[in-house]
Amino acid sequence: MCEAGGCGAPTAGRSGPRPGRPWAAADEPGYEYGSRRYLLLCGLGGMLSCGLTHTAIVPLDLVKCRMQVDPGKYSGILSGFGVTLRDDGLRGLARGWAPTFLGYSLQGLFKFGLYEVFKIHYAERLGPERAYAWRTGLYLAASASAEFFADVALAPMEAVKVRIQTQPGFARTLRAAAPRMYGEEGLRAFYKGVAPLWLRQIPYTMMKFACFERTVEALYTFVVPKPQSQCSKAEQLAVTFVAGYIAGVFCAVVSHPADSVVSVLNKEKGSTAFGVLRRLGFWGVWKGLFARIIMIGTLTALQWFIYDSVKVYFKLPRPPVPQPPESLKEQK
Template identity: 75%
Template sequence: MYPTTLTQLSRANPFNAPLFSLQEIEEPKQSLPANGQSRNLAAAAIADSADVSCEFGSTKYYALCGFGGILSCGLTHTAVVPLDLVKCRIQVDPDKYKSIGKGFSLTLKEDGARGLAKGWAPTFIGYSMQGLCKFGFYEMFKIFYSDMLGEENTYLWRTSLYLAASASAEFFADIALAPMEACKVRIQTCPGYANNLRQCAPKMFAEEGVWAFYKGVVPLWMRQIPYTMMKFACFERTVELLYKHVVPKPRADCTKAEQLIVTFTAGYIAGVFCAIVSHPADSVVSVLNKESGSTAVQVLKKLGPKGVWKGLVARIIMIGTLTALQWFIYDSVKVYFRLPRPPPPEMPESLKKKLGLTE
């Protein structure tokens, strides 16, 4: 019989490139353990249980992954607030802020050095909450979808699995991010409106109600879901390729420092692609949260095909560095807390037998 409908749909994405395809495969018979989850992604988890602090896929595992997400997203986004502020001002007022250098010089001239830190509080709070949901839910959905697909299909369509898990996680992460993102953009792009979060949030609520904090959630989905899909899928496959073709020894033989270097490299490569994919929607979000009463469609028409690409260079620099640091911090948390780390994907023995690759 043919694979499940979910498997068939997963084949139709532009990022998926399996090494081969099967015309017909039998649905793998899953033997669920007592806890009801097959944990296909952890089929060959670390052999020495003394080396890990918790079970793969346990509540503690998800909690620590979420904590890693808080640190990786909250700290890195807060660290690049000055560049983010200039990028947003280029997007909403390109006639005044013509370049990165001009944006920094004008901001320093008008607001002083403290002006570059505008919006740091909503940035830290918002992206910490986003990181909690993004990384925590990604790990959950990755295991959930893997259990649905079965061991063989998980290997064959692992890129599709990464895309689906990351998109699902980001859907919820953006709902957590939206209120603080709205405050951040309003503080950074509307001179004189508010100097900090304590002033901004009550004022926005008084003027527009709760809708003021969530009117940008759809553009956020448009920006963040493609960004996160690229971030996770590109990172996972880049790590796999680096260990296969660049690193001269298996991951298990690498030191923790060497593994983190691979993580940082793969994160930066993924970040460049993330910035390009998500930039048009990012421009819409910046303008939408600056203006009261506008809709995403109106802003898109106003910016035009060229306008949505304003500030791309600044965003590539920011997102490339940001994504690399996020993966580095997230992986460091996993190393520090000794979380179980499944090895790189390998073809299951049952699939090798079907393809005649075993004696």
């Protein structure tokens, strides 16, 4: 979120504690906001938050993908789990965990790390007054920019994951699937889904970051009975979790149609995004939405919780709820 006094990024060289920064006490070592080490640790937090959470929900993701590509056989969440257990056994629910962990760890590194980079850069370009007044647009622009690069990192492993999970008899492991895909289709097999990924992930991430930032601001303004600076670490992490879940529900709805296209596209050789979209139709792209809301709501809440927990552990500066700069206050 924005710095106190507006969304303008602080100077990275400033040291010492700053007012209203309750997670970095004066006697605790920490990392200066915007410094290289700060940004690298933010990337580490993103790796852990995305890699761990996406791997943890592989069973639900597997059933959701199969509902999208074969709705006749996998007609619902519970029945989908039942069919998977009957066909593949308990181990079948973990199919695709390795590409999921690798792909989403890389995605998290770029998503969260570059979000901080772009947020600081865009705020500096706008100046404190416009950065505060246009802070929602700032969040949207920074998150979209970060996700563009994050999806390039994610695309190869996402393609492998979907092929393992949805194409019976193709391969059961990353070591078997990746060489076969390369041998049959070349590099295109790993990147043919990057454009649909952008269509799915960029709106998702824009909603994820902007909705989270503004929800946190609203919770501290209208719900939490005391100022953020007086809240304990546990209380602030609880606010983070609630805001993350609310953001996750909106993310799921916004990104679900493109997610359905990606699942079918990566399953079928020679398919195109527009061809899949035409074949699925309006109602087809919404198959599995309820499963995705449960998955993404929980996922997003846990990601923000883990990400902020990493900041707490490393004593990284956590900017307080944004306040208008003095120049705007004086105009009122």
